[in-house]
Amino acid sequence: MKIIWIYAVCWLGMIILAILNGVIREKVYGQLMRELSAHQLSTFVVLICFGVYIWVISCVIRIESSRQALLIGGMWLIMTVVFEFIFGHYVMHQPWERLFNDYNLLKGRVWTLVLLWTAVAPYIFYRMRAR
Numbered sequence: 001m002k003i004i005w006i007y008a009v010c011w012l013g014m015i016i017l018a019i020l021n022g023v024i025r026e027k028v029y030g031q032l033m034r035e036l037s038a039h040q041l042s043t044f045v046v047l048i049c050f051g052v053y054i055w056v057i058s059c060v061i062r063i064e065s066s067r068q069a070l071l072i073g074g075m076w077l078i079m080t081v082v083f084e085f086i087f088g089h090y091v092m093h094q095p096w097e098r099l100f101n102d103y104n105l106l107k108g109r110v111w112t113l114v115l116l117w118t119a120v121a122p123y124i125f126y127r128m129r130a131r
Contacts, residue, residue, distance in 0.1 A: 003061060007072045007122075010057050011079050014050055014118070021046045036108050043110045047117050054121045058129070069126035077119040 021042055030038040063069045088094045102111040 006061055011076050017049045018046055040110055055125055058125045063126040069123040072122040073119040080118055
């Protein structure tokens with residue numbers, strides 16, 4: 001169970017990566033392209049960053065079972081969604097409508113892929129190492 005708490009702390013690294021990615025989007029390429037394109041590119045970049053980050057920490061702090069990997073992914077998913085809405089609304093003062101808009105796949109908003117990847121990456125990397 002101790003490893004779960006260590007992975008909860010490791011989640012903070014993903015928040016730092018996501019914030020840095022957002023700052024780069026807003027200050028650099030977000031000014032050179034449409035907002036939707038910048039959102040999609042930013043999502044792709046953070047998927048890669050999260051993948052590398054999760055791979056590295058899972059090399060250092062070994063996940064011991066499939067169950068543990070799924071628990072870590074589920075915990076990260078919940079923490080990410082809660083953080084996104086609490087930080088987005090109460091710190092960044094974004095309206096709820098705008099926050100929920102990032103979940104609208106029909107409008108090309110692909111943020112949901114980040115949530116999916118955050119949830120399944122620990123399991124995928126665990127299975128890759130288990131071979």
